[in-house]
Amino acid sequence: MNGFLQEFVAIDLPALAAALLALIACGTLGNWLVLRKESMTGDAIAHAVLPGLVAGFLVTGTRSVAAMFAGASIAGVAAIMLAGWVRKRMRLEPGASLGVVFTAFFALGVALLESQGARQIDLDPECVLFGSLETLFLVSVRDKPWYTTLPHELWTLFAAAVLAIGFSVLFMKELALLAFDRNHARQTGAAPRMLESLLLAVTSACVVASFEAVGTILVVALLACPALIASPHARSVRGQIAISLVAGSALTVAGYALAAFAPTMFGAPSALNAAGMIAVLLAIAVPASHMLRAMLRGA
């Protein structure tokens, strides 16, 4: 049993912590996107940063966080600016202009990914989709405190989670007002003019920070699903965020456990992909939560 525990701490705990931190970062911000009826924006950002990530790899030739972050940030900002320009010039509705620009960016990213250069530095399309939760290990080195041996992804994700929570708490009432009645926020001047741009920037940063560890699919699911699970039950914005984080955490742990332990229990040779399994559970929970609400109302 002691061996199991050691294995759990070394292999499962870092991966689980990474998934939970990504949930806190993306799940918290996802509430603002859902309340603003902009859940597509999260999807769009997650796709748009891909060419930046790949370009970061290609330019530096390494999988360094700094290069990845810089590339993704540039791509994110460029895509958002381009979407704004397209909307104005072509008079498209916001959703359509986002759709056009972000699809193009994602396609560019995939093309770069399949290029010779990316192959050489061992950048795997699968890693982009599903992340690298399985590669996060806790290496214990004698005479070194535990926190110096943590995978760097955990620190990045921790910073993202703090940023998402801090930003949401600090601007709670202004973000809520902008989501509920944007004209009122503008007319009274109660919300700073830059706040919506700031929300987009913070969301982009958290998406990029979560990307390497959990992959595109789970990032997209984390932005939309926890908030959508919470919305039928919430009576306040604060409550909505709390429900989304509690339900999201439970599903993340359940999804990880299902992927890691269930297959071997049933005699399968290897574990399933954890990020994929968590995303599947989150997606299933959205309609389930709405059905639960309907049942509670009927009772």
Place this chain on the structure above:
Amino acid sequence: MTAGASAAAPLELRGFSAGYSQSEIKVVDASFTLGRGTLTALVGPNGAGKSTLLKGILGLTPVHDAGAVRFFGQSLDAARERVAYLPQRSEIDWNFPASALDVVAMGLYRRLGLFRRVNRAARDEARAALALVGLEAQAAQPIGELSGGQRQRVLLARALVQRADLLLLDEPFANVDELTERTIARVLEDLRANGTTILAVHHDIGTVRANFASAILFNVRVLAHGPAESTLTDAAIVRAYTASNAANLSAGGAA
């Protein structure tokens, strides 16, 4: 600053235009002045641009001629705290997770300032405003569970806590029950008597004279402005409502 009553008029428009793009101008060359303590109905057919006019005045439309509007003789930015706006009920997402009290408290956000939570004093003030519109019992109720008339009164209470000197209301009487209609009419009359200036979009020609002392007949342009009785003559109304196509065409916009 300058002499004369008009310099300090709560709202003054001089050749104001507004719309959603340069090729979709819905308000053309509007000029009127509202005096202190007046209650005016903005009347006109569907698609006349009444809502666009209110939003444009407040700088909420993509195209609006901010230089042609003065609030108490000042620009909007200088007078922002003295102006409140009530949007059309249908423009609000009533599934938003908030109670009636939460929504009313939003009217206090600017005064509270950034990084400050809604404190007890703010909640008390919001509750008092809810009491004024007869909704003190519904304070904690989710807005999604309120009736249409109750929702309208919540929005009015939010405008009340702003303690504005100029109120711009978009269809406050649209599709409301009789209790709500009487409540809103009473609240508006009390405000007017205390010196507040009110301009309200009103779609129902038949009830204008009962609730408003003066009226602006509007269809893309200001067609008439004066006491409700003399402004809303049958002939003027027919002209405003049949002129709609011609007026819109000449303004280059769709109805």
